[in-house]
Amino acid sequence: MAAHFIAEEGPLQGLVLDFKEGNLWIIGRDPDQTDYVLEDATVSRKHAEISLGDEGFFIKNLSRINPTLINEEEFTGKILLKEGDRVRIGQTLFLFSEETSLEEKKTEEKKNESGYDDIFSSLEEPEVSSHEENEPDNESEVEPEARNAYDTIFEESEEEVPFHLIGDTPLLLKVISGPNAGAEIGLEKNKTYLIGKDPNSCEIVFQDLSVSRNHAKLTIDSEGIITIEDLHSKNGTRLNGVLIEELKHVTSQDLIACGTTTFVILDKEAAQETIYSPAYAAFEEVEPEEEVEEEPEEEELPTNWKESIIPTKYIALAIGGVVTLLIVFLSFFSLFKSQKMEVVTKKPVEKIHEALKKYNDVEFSYNPATGKLFLTGHVLTKVDQQELLYDLKALPFIYSVEDNIIIDEYIWKNINDVLVENADWKGINVYATEAGHFIISGYLATNEEKDNLDDYLNTHFPFLDKLENKVYVEQNLTMQVQAVLQSNGLDGILFQLNNGALTLSGFFNEKEKQKYQDAVSQLEEIPGIRSVQNIAVASNESSARINLTANYQITGYAKYDSNNYSVVINGQILTLGDSLDGMDITSIQKNMILLEKDGLKYKIDYNP
Missing domain, CATH: 2.60.200.20 (Tumour Suppressor Smad4)
Structure with missing residues (x-):
């Protein structure tokens, strides 16, 4: 059991897909995953599935973005294909048929054409003996009857009937x-x-x-x-x-x-109209005409026209007719006294420019001799393409349009289908804000993921020159944020970065508030930072430090030189300048010990 897809419309017009061997066929754009490859940017990698069942051939849609259509309608699940169904895959319209292929039909036609030649190919011409050649008179008497059967077959000029359906019908x-x-x-x-x-x-x-x-x-x-x-x-x-x-x-x-x-x-049964012919009148008896005595006509005396009286109504009608003719005559000549009107005509190229002024990325080439228009470039959506073609076909001097316009909507939808299937690229999205200008945006965790994405786009995205890359790596953004905070001496500020959203928390010295605001402004200007949420709290020098009171126990203290203190921390006697677990003691006050390590500041509270 065999079937065919015959491309009737679209960029692949004339293509024939035969379903003969096997029970399952995949149609799409990816040569590694499909049985039939369609070179069309609007076709998905795996677009449609054709399968052979007990009832016939079934079709299943595999594309979510640009679904397969049967007779211009969407469907779900498997659908049984019928003879003459129109199946749209991408921009190509296929006709489904289970008839024999064109080559087999041509072979059958050639066999039928040679049927009449085969009927008489086996007949041989009769041989003429020497005795018959010497008796031409006898031959002329006997052979005509024998040859009449053959002569009537080939010599009668009967009209050839193409269909053998003319029987005895009404x-x-x-x-x-x-x-x-x-x-x-x-x-x-x-x-x-x-x-x-x-x-x-x-x-x-x-x-x-x-x-x-x-x-x-x-x-x-x-x-x-x-x-x-x-x-x-x-x-x-x-x-x-x-x-x-x-x-x-x-x-x-x-x-x-x-x-x-x-x-x-x-x-055939209707009565036919007969044509009258006067020929039969010659056979009828002609009756003699009766002679009629003519009475002598009275001679009329000539009258003088000048003395005749003309009725008044005739005179009135004549005057009215003359006046009417005069009015018509004057009106006719008044038509040719109007002023000349200048008709401003635009050249065809100017009208085409005017029709395409909304579509900046579409270019054209027009041949006035043939009326053919060639279009190329980009439009944003399918609706834009339909409106453009409608406006152009309304121009009377355009006879045909060769449409090579690319619909950007189909391009970004197909590439997004691929990006979603990769777990590392789920936050990446391709879109277009205007015709011929694609944007890819999103956030990746590492530079390695960014390199893999760039390699894929270089291989599979056909319009790299029209692609604006707005993909950012969070690893790089984290380093930039840390550099800004450290350069402004804000080591006590903590931050969290998620898909370009930066959150600042912690404490900063209220004396450094201006420096903190300048740092926030610098963070907002970093490319890839979408927003900055500030929940950091301004405080004095002590409250801005990290409190370690719960980790250390102060059991005693002593004062000397009227200013300096020494304290007993976890059994150790420490004074100004000593080190506690790697932290340097920078100040010992009456109720608080200040420490510092690697730029971070700490404090330990105690009661004297």
């Missing part, structure tokens, strides 16, 4: 123009005929590319009344040149057109 369909011109088909009453080019479903088949598979339905009732109905064909059905949209009655004088094929329906 109605006759005769094709008068188109690829099937001259064909005659007998029609019966009380019967319905489907007209089209599908031999499997139609009773009347026309070999015409402009005729749809099921084009029209012809109905003849028992009384011979004929009606025709169009079956939503692509090129429509016309009755006497008028496109029909509902059921119409047909007479023997009507011309019916299906595509480029035109035919009439003749009623």
